[in-house]
Amino acid sequence: MSAARPPEGARTAAEGEGVSSIAAPGRRFIDIQGVAQNFKTARGLFPALRDIHLGIALGEFVTLIGHSGCGKSTLLNLIAGLATPTDGVLLCANKEIKGPGPERAVVFQNHSLLPWLSCFDNVHLAVQSVFGAKESKARCRQRTDAALALVGLSHARLKRPGEISGGMKQRVGLARALAMQPRVLLMDEPFGALDALTRAKLQDELLEIVARTRSTVVMVTHDVDEAVLLSDRIVLLTNGPAATIGQVLAVDLPRPRQRVQLAQDPQYGHYRKAVIDFLYTRQAHVETMV
Numbered sequence: 001m002s003a004a005r006p007p008e009g010a011r012t013a014a015e016g017e018g019v020s021s022i023a024a025p026g027r028r029f030i031d032i033q034g035v036a037q038n039f040k041t042a043r044g045l046f047p048a049l050r051d052i053h054l055g056i057a058l059g060e061f062v063t064l065i066g067h068s069g070c071g072k073s074t075l076l077n078l079i080a081g082l083a084t085p086t087d088g089v090l091l092c093a094n095k096e097i098k099g100p101g102p103e104r105a106v107v108f109q110n111h112s113l114l115p116w117l118s119c120f121d122n123v124h125l126a127v128q129s130v131f132g133a134k135e136s137k138a139r140c141r142q143r144t145d146a147a148l149a150l151v152g153l154s155h156a157r158l159k160r161p162g163e164i165s166g167g168m169k170q171r172v173g174l175a176r177a178l179a180m181q182p183r184v185l186l187m188d189e190p191f192g193a194l195d196a197l198t199r200a201k202l203q204d205e206l207l208e209i210v211a212r213t214r215s216t217v218v219m220v221t222h223d224v225d226e227a228v229l230l231s232d233r234i235v236l237l238t239n240g241p242a243a244t245i246g247q248v249l250a251v252d253l254p255r256p257r258q259r260v261q262l263a264q265d266p267q268y269g270h271y272r273k274a275v276i277d278f279l280y281t282r283q284a285h286v287e288t289m290v
């Protein structure tokens with residue numbers, strides 16, 4: 001089990017069946033190495049992403065930002081294991097990502113709840129899929145209740161998705177992801193469909209939850225303020241086709257972060273301006289032909 005650690009970056013012999021292992025430094029809990037993604041289309045291959053290199057540390061909050069269609073969701077899906085890259089390799093905790101896994105939970109913009117199940121049952125389904133085989137029914141129910149409490153939804157546990165607001169649905173989606181106790185939370189514009197006030201409230205709640213759970217988060221967003229408020233680092237993608245990382249911006253603002261104070265903080269303004277400059281000057285969006 002405890003073999004001597006090879007030098008950083010050195011490949012080790014493959015362990016287990018087909019799981020390649022690589023020695024990775026702490027900053028590379030998620031390690032994306034030379035990833036490219038092409039899609040087959042009726043008009044030939046479409047190069048969505050090229051040459052993506054990125055390491056994400058345990059407990060880090062990283063946002064992916066870039067113009068519409070640049071490849072943010074494609075990159076998130078690759079980390080989720082919902083797609084396989086055309087080129088390159090993605091690792092999580094030193095293991096190659098070869099499909100979805102409970103250590104990487106995904107929260108989508110459209111919450112994707114089952115409408116006929118209560119909030120409790122929607123979360124419970126995920127809990128059972130991860131813990132059902134090895135834990136008692138009571139413990140699984142406890143986990144479900146704890147996740148709903150974490151997002152402030154204990155009172156709505158028996159309601160169905162059709163009976164709750166958009167913000168509450170996103171909270172159920174978040175509870176469902178958190179209940180799986182993932183090491184990585186992958187979020188694809190989770191607050192994109194919400195009004196500004198609900199969105200702000202959920203961002204604040206997410207900051208608190210992540211501080212408590214110490215989750216590693218990768219989040220896709222279009223919102224510059226959301227990116228600066230939440231992130232340790234902002235990954236700025238160039239325009240597609242063949243998008244790549246144009247810049248990585250480290251956001252060195254102390255935590256806990258309070259949006260009201262930050263609004264007057266010159267450092268906050270500096271980060272905000274850097275993202276806006278990248279998006280609207282260096283990567284001014286040119287509509288690509290469809």
Ligand SMILES: Nc1ncnc2c1ncn2[C@@H]1O[C@H](COP(=O)(O)OP(=O)(O)OP(=O)(O)O)[C@@H](O)[C@H]1O
Pocket residue numbers: 039040041046048066067068069070071072073074075240
């Ligand atoms: N399955 C697919 N087949 C063909 N092309 C695809 C496929 N999935 C994505 N694409 C293309 O790859 C590019 C990147 O798409 P992606 O959804 O990752 O962008 P995005 O940055 O998340 O966009 P948005 O911000 O609008 O959600 C787009 O040009 C898209 O049309």
